[in-house]
Amino acid sequence: MDLHDFEDVAQNYDRYLEAMYREHDNYENFREFYLSLAQEYGARGVIDIACGTGAVLLYLAANGIEAEGTDLSEAMCRQAREKAAQMGLSPHVFAANMTDFRRDRRYSLAIIARSGFMHLLTPELQKKALLNIRDHLADDGVLTLNTFAPDPRLQASQMNTGVDDYTFRLEYVNRDGQRERIYNAITYDPVTQIMSGNWKFETYDEAGNKVGQRIRPLAMRQTYKQELLYLAELCGFEVVAVYGDYHKTTSETGHYVWVLKKSNGIDRSHLSWKGESI
Numbered sequence: 187m188d189l190h191d192f193e194d195v196a197q198n199y200d201r202y203l204e205a206m207y208r209e210h211d212n213y214e215n216f217r218e219f220y221l222s223l224a225q226e227y228g229a230r231g232v233i234d235i236a237c238g239t240g241a242v243l244l245y246l247a248a249n250g251i252e253a254e255g256t257d258l259s260e261a262m263c264r265q266a267r268e269k270a271a272q273m274g275l276s277p278h279v280f281a282a283n284m285t286d287f288r289r290d291r292r293y294s295l296a297i298i299a300r301s302g303f304m305h306l307l308t309p310e311l312q313k314k315a316l317l318n319i320r321d322h323l324a325d326d327g328v329l330t331l332n333t334f335a336p337d338p339r340l341q342a343s344q345m346n347t348g349v350d351d352y353t354f355r356l357e358y359v360n361r362d363g364q365r366e367r368i369y370n371a372i373t374y375d376p377v378t379q380i381m382s383g384n385w386k387f388e389t390y391d392e393a394g395n396k397v398g399q400r401i402r403p404l405a406m407r408q409t410y411k412q413e414l415l416y417l418a419e420l421c422g423f424e425v426v427a428v429y430g431d432y433h434k435t436t437s438e439t440g441h442y443v444w445v446l447k448k449s450n451g452i453d454r455s456h457l458s459w460k461g462e463s464i
C-alpha cells in the first residue's frame with residue numbers, strides 16, 4: 187500500500203501539492219505540454235494513466251479532448267470523478283494497474299504525467315507496463331512519460347537517512363480547514379535505485395496544539411536515461427523527443443520528459459527475462 191491508496195492523502199492531494207510546488211515546481215507548464223501533445227496526437231482518443239486526481243485528464247477534457255483516466259488507487263479515481271462532476275464533465279475513470287489494465291479499444295495518445303511511471307519499482311514492472319500500454323495504442327500511437335535519473339548529491343545524502351530522520355517539507359491547510367505540517371524521511375538504495383520512506387502528516391488545532399499524526403509510505407524508482415532508451419527500444423517504441431522539462435528544454439537536467447512512438451513492430455519471440463518470454 188502506497189501513499190496514494192489512502193483516502194486522506196487522495197482527499198488532500200491537490201491542496202498539499204499546490205503548497206509543495208508554490209516555490210519550486212519541477213513540473214511547471216505540464217498541463218499546457220500535455221494539451222499540445224493531445225492536440226497533435228490525440229485525435230483517436232487519449233488515456234491518462236496514473237491520472238491521480240485528474241490534473242491532466244480534467245484539463246484536457248475541459249479543453250475539448252476526448253480522454254479517459256485510470257489510476258491504481260480507487261481513492262484517487264474517486265477524487266478525479268468528484269472533481270469532474272463539479273466541473274460538469276464526465277470522463278470515464280477506472281481503477282487499474284498500468285502493468286495489466288485491459289480495455290477493448292486503442293488510443294492514439296497515452297499519457298503518464300508527473301512521475302507516475304516512477305512508481306513502478308523494478309525494470310520488470312516497467313517493461314510489463316510499456317508492453318501493456320503498447321498493446322493499447324493505435325499503430326502510430328504515442329506514449330509520453332517522464333523519469334528522473336539518480337542525482338548523486340541528493341541520493342548520497344539519502345543513503346545516510348534513517349527511517350525516522352524526518353525533514354520538514356511544507357505546511358498547508360487540509361480540506362477540514364486544519365493546519366497540517368508535512369515531513370518526510372527518504373532513504374535511497376543505489377542497487378535497486380529505489381527511494382523509499384515515510385511521509386508524516388501532523389495536524390494542528392487553532393491554538394497550535396498537535397492533535398493528530400498520520401504516517402504514509404512512498405517508494406519510487408529513479409531511472410537512468412540510457413536505461414529508458416534501451417527499455418523503450420526493447421518494448422517496441424522509438425523516441426520522438428526527449429526534453430529536460432515541460433517547457434521543452436533541450437539541455438541535460440536529469441529530468442527526462444519522453445515522447446515515444448509505437449514502432450512498426452519488434453520480434454520479441456527470442457527475448458526472455460528470468461525464464462519468461464517478453
Ligand SMILES: C[S@@+](CC[C@H](N)C(=O)[O-])C[C@H]1O[C@@H](n2cnc3c(N)ncnc32)[C@H](O)[C@@H]1O
Nearest residue numbers: 190236237238241257258259283284299300305
Ligand atoms: C505522483 S502521482 C501523479 C498523479 C497525476 N498524474 C498528476 O499529475 O497529478 C502518481 C499516481 O500514480 C498512481 N500509480 C502508482 N502506481 C501505479 C500503477 N502501477 N498503475 C497505475 N497507477 C499507479 C498513484 O496511485 C498516483 O495517483
